[in-house]
Amino acid sequence: MKKLALSDDILMQIDKPARYIGNEFNSVIKNPADVDIRFAMCFPDVYEVGMSHLGIAILYDMLNRRDDTYCERVYSPWPDLHKIMKDRNIPLFALESQDAIKDFDFIGMTLQYEMCYTNILQILDLAGLSFLSKDRKDGDPIVIVGGPCATNPEPIADFVDIVYVGEGETSYNSLLDLYKECKAKGLDRMAFLRKACQIPGIYVPAFYEAKYNEDGTIKSFGPIYEDVPAKIVRQVVINMDESPYPTKMLIPFVRAIQDRVVLEIQRGCIRGCRFCQAGMIYRPNREKSVEVLKNQAKELLASTGHEEISLSSLSSSDYHALGELMDFLINDCLSEGVNVSLPSLRIDAFSLDVMSKVQDVRKSSITFAPEAGSQRMRDVINKGLTVEDIIGGAHMAFEGGWNKVKLYFMLGLPTETDEDMQEIPRLANEIAKEYYATVPKDQRQGKCQITISTSFFVPKPFTPFQWAPMYEAGEYLRRAKVVNDEMKAQLNAKSLKYNWHHSDVTVLEGVFARGDRRLAPAILDAYLSGCYFDAWGDFFDFDKWLAAFEKNNISIDFYAYRQRDLDEIFPWDFIDCHVTKDFLKREWNNAMAGSVTKNCKMACNACGCLDLNTGVCHAR
Amino acid sequence: MRVRIRFEKLGVMRYVGHLDLMRFFQKAVKRSGLPIKYSEGFNPHQIMSFASPLGVGLTSEGEYMDIDIKEDVNSKEAIKALNDNMVEGLDIKTFKYLPDNAEKAMTAVTAASYIVTYKNPKDDICYIDNLLDLKQKFFDEAYAINIIKKTKKGERELDLKPLIYRFDLSFKDNVPVYDFLLSSGSSDNIKPELVVKAFHEYLGLPEFDDLSLDIKRIDMFTGESDAFISLGDIGDDH
Structure with a gap:
């Protein structure tokens, strides 16, 4: 029988023991004795979330294609098991071999959201490693992180040895080759890191130093050695068709959030919404060819046995051959008992036609993400969607038989007034009105349901809104109340429903998003006082965080609430995301002027990506 | 088909x-x-x-x-x-x-067979000398084995005896090994834990823990108790 790290009595007393046994179909089994490099790939959240992540699936497949490397998976043990592992001193293990990861060569973690930072510490803690990079010794694994939050890794800089900035497909092989070479030569940890930082996209925080002004802002930031690069260039896949993509995906026993084939159709987005970090850092927009996608879809459905396929991208409607791809999926896959699930498409005649083929119209809902209620506000955020688009789309949807509409908005956007907020329920009311005007009384299935959801805007690095102030938690709730009050005043209030998010976690997310190295001690103190799984409302304890901030003299005001000067040096300025700071400034000024910027297909706005000569830029 | x-x-x-x-x-x-x-x-x-x-x-x-x-x-x-x-x-x-x-x-399904033993070779029951005799009295010589069964709706009294078709006891390295054939299916579904628990209570052993048992189902059957047929014996290869 396969070896297990946890004993039967433990497995029988915890929730969902199948999270911890490995043995999933399509998981890779190698003999550890046959490889030079053991890599623990970790998504620092619970199994069902981590197993759904496409980026890990790509890297797991890519690293295991190397004969000299065995890449295994690790997820955050749920608090029930966490407690047992701490009490009984059981070291954190990888799922495939069930071996302790403290003996591995690398522990790689993905930073998908800021609220996972304490879970990084949980992984290091349970593994039995020192929290701080400087305290880890030769023989300890190299801790490497990547993912979207790696575009400002400074808040966790002290905990990690390497930050991989950019898309993993490009530099991992050089990094592992170098590691193997250094290991064979018997070079120590520091010598390896010193060489590694020469590889494009590899950032070693220990080799950099920040100096601060009296007001707390950064005076200077740079390498402490001459041979260490001052700029880290974000890595970008140039040819998406030739980039490694798994032909098999793991089939978890415990149902994952994504229990389906996920097919990435393109990376990046042409739209340029000013709040959206993904829309900036994944530039330029790069599509896969439709032939490659057809083959990958077929291959993945066959190797997984999934009965559903979903397209993944930031804006699927912008994919050049969406019609052809959907026709293929509907004709070739639907007949085989495979459902096609659609990502949020722009609502138009085409997408409604496609949706009516693959969904049960009466049960499903139509989603719009206007992001802001007033046209003025939508122009500020550069969301190119008009009231006519929304009402027109809703009209078509109602004619097609739908009667449920979901609307997504943000509150707390720069320049937002009460009037802008009140426009949110008014827009929802207009949609409800359209329903009653479109569908004759005898054909209605009860009332229509218009659900409004708002989240609170968090300014992110490398976006035109990176200079914007946030608001205190109470102000966010006041804004939600403005929306709620106005909703109750609407004629069709009974057809409307409003959900909003908690605001404490928003503030914290804002602190980390634009934080710097001085936050690390507070994150560590928060973890030591019991904070982890902060992304899970049940476990989030704002008071513990406030205490940790206070103890370490961290001012939320400084990190979240203040308006930043246009010329301030930011903690993430040393990273070159291809999108230039000049472009972001231009876009900030355009936002303040309420002027709209054209998308990348219509015009080049000189964001800085043209030199990469790929994707939508190359097509120009 | x-x-x-x-x-x-x-x-x-x-x-x-x-x-x-x-x-x-x-x-x-x-x-x-x-x-x-x-x-x-x-x-x-x-x-x-x-x-x-x-x-x-x-x-x-x-x-x-x-x-x-x-x-x-x-x-x-x-x-x-x-x-x-x-x-x-x-x-x-x-x-x-x-x-x-x-x-x-x-x-x-009307019946299922199980092999049941203890995970811990030092379980209290391993120290009872005349277990075979006690088992004889508890099962073979009993007219009824009345227990209280907890159900979703509450509790009900149940006679286990007619629902246990086989209760053999042997030992491996001193640890008791039960060989059961029990009523199974939608009406009278008897889990092996329930039988062992009743036996423990008869023996006067302290609190019984379901998780102390290592349970392996061997097969499932259909038909009446005088002529059970394995579900796997029905039908033909093609």
Whole structure:
């Protein structure tokens, strides 16, 4: 029988023991004795979330294609098991071999959201490693992180040895080759890191130093050695068709959030919404060819046995051959008992036609993400969607038989007034009105349901809104109340429903998003006082965080609430995301002027990506 | 055409629950390329049903599922196609075409056999000398074994005796090993833990813990107590 790290009595007393046994179909089994490099790939959240992540699936497949490397998976043990592992001193293990990861060569973690930072510490803690990079010794694994939050890794800089900035497909092989070479030569940890930082996209925080002004802002930031690069260039896949993509995906026993084939159709987005970090850092927009996608879809459905396929991208409607791809999926896959699930498409005649083929119209809902209620506000955020688009789309949807509409908005956007907020329920009311005007009384299935959801805007690095102030938690709730009050005043209030998010976690997310190295001690103190799984409302304890901030003299005001000067040096300025700071400034000024910027297909706005000569830029 | 598949669920697979196992099989059958039938409607699903679910923590040599297929497939080839899509701990044993009048596995089960022992070789029961005699008195010589069974609706009194078709006791390295054949299915479903618990109470042992037992289901049966037939003995290979 396969070896297990946890004993039967433990497995029988915890929730969902199948999270911890490995043995999933399509998981890779190698003999550890046959490889030079053991890599623990970790998504620092619970199994069902981590197993759904496409980026890990790509890297797991890519690293295991190397004969000299065995890449295994690790997820955050749920608090029930966490407690047992701490009490009984059981070291954190990888799922495939069930071996302790403290003996591995690398522990790689993905930073998908800021609220996972304490879970990084949980992984290091349970593994039995020192929290701080400087305290880890030769023989300890190299801790490497990547993912979207790696575009400002400074808040966790002290905990990690390497930050991989950019898309993993490009530099991992050089990094592992170098590691193997250094290991064979018997070079120590520091010598390896010193060489590694020469590889494009590899950032070693220990080799950099920040100096601060009296007001707390950064005076200077740079390498402490001459041979260490001052700029880290974000890595970008140039040819998406030739980039490694798994032909098999793991089939978890415990149902994952994504229990389906996920097919990435393109990376990046042409739209340029000013709040959206993904829309900036994944530039330029790069599509896969439709032939490659057809083959990958077929291959993945066959190797997984999934009965559903979903397209993944930031804006699927912008994919050049969406019609052809959907026709293929509907004709070739639907007949085989495979459902096609659609990502949020722009609502138009085409997408409604496609949706009516693959969904049960009466049960499903139509989603719009206007992001802001007033046209003025939508122009500020550069969301190119008009009231006519929304009402027109809703009209078509109602004619097609739908009667449920979901609307997504943000509150707390720069320049937002009460009037802008009140426009949110008014827009929802207009949609409800359209329903009653479109569908004759005898054909209605009860009332229509218009659900409004708002989240609170968090300014992110490398976006035109990176200079914007946030608001205190109470102000966010006041804004939600403005929306709620106005909703109750609407004629069709009974057809409307409003959900909003908690605001404490928003503030914290804002602190980390634009934080710097001085936050690390507070994150560590928060973890030591019991904070982890902060992304899970049940476990989030704002008071513990406030205490940790206070103890370490961290001012939320400084990190979240203040308006930043246009010329301030930011903690993430040393990273070159291809999108230039000049472009972001231009876009900030355009936002303040309420002027709209054209998308990348219509015009080049000189964001800085043209030199990469790929994707939508190359097509120009 | 309805086919009955017998499989083993051993080793680490004991920690995978019934719903998760069903989802695993749906995908495995899809991968295997077997011509399984789908239901009609907007969300078509495979026509597949399982005999009595196995609890988390238990292993089994005799699990069954029935599937409907659209065309005839050679049994050996089907077993291979399925086994190519299994993981360690799951093994397909038989693939038999059922006669038209065969009852579904889910409703056909009337009895199940188990081998039950203790995980801890130093369990209190291992120190009782005359266990075989006591078992004789508890089971073989008893007219009735009345227990209180907890159900969803509350508690009810139940006589276990007529629902236990076999209760043999042997020892391996001094640890008791039970060989049970128990009533199973929708009406009188007797779990082996329930029988052992009653035995422990008869012996006057302190609080009984379900998790102290290592339980392996051996097979499932249909029919009446005088002529049980293994679910796996129904139907033919093609």
